[in-house]
Amino acid sequence: MIRPLIHYGFHFIIPLLIALCFFPKQWKKVYIIFIGAMLIDLDHLLANPVFDPHRCSIGFHPLHNYYAITGYFIMLFFTKTRIIGLALLWHIVTDQIDCWMM
Ligand SMILES: [Zn+2]
Numbered sequence: 001m002i003r004p005l006i007h008y009g010f011h012f013i014i015p016l017l018i019a020l021c022f023f024p025k026q027w028k029k030v031y032i033i034f035i036g037a038m039l040i041d042l043d044h045l046l047a048n049p050v051f052d053p054h055r056c057s058i059g060f061h062p063l064h065n066y067y068a069i070t071g072y073f074i075m076l077f078f079t080k081t082r083i084i085g086l087a088l089l090w091h092i093v094t095d096q097i098d099c100w101m102m
Pocket of ligand 1: 040057091
């Protein structure tokens with residue numbers, strides 16, 4: 001009961017707070033990028049079943065594996081991709097917290 005609440009709070013509420021606190025002038029753009037980072041969950045469509053509450057995404061799905069995560073980390077080093085990288089890593093952290101709570 002509490003697990004999905006925390007999970008979606010981390011996916012939707014905390015990014016809004018991050019955007020408002022750290023990027024007050026362009027919080028809308030930053031928030032949209034954070035929400036857009038959820039598109040990497042499209043890789044779940046390759047799995048069978050598509051949704052399994054007892055499966056950890058990290059290391060399982062192609063856009064949640066360690067190569068992809070390394071790529072998201074590298075994005076932090078370039079100004080143009082920094083916020084996207086941050087949003088993607090936040091998504092990964094949120095999914096990882098969900099795995100720990102299983
Ligand atoms: Zn995910």
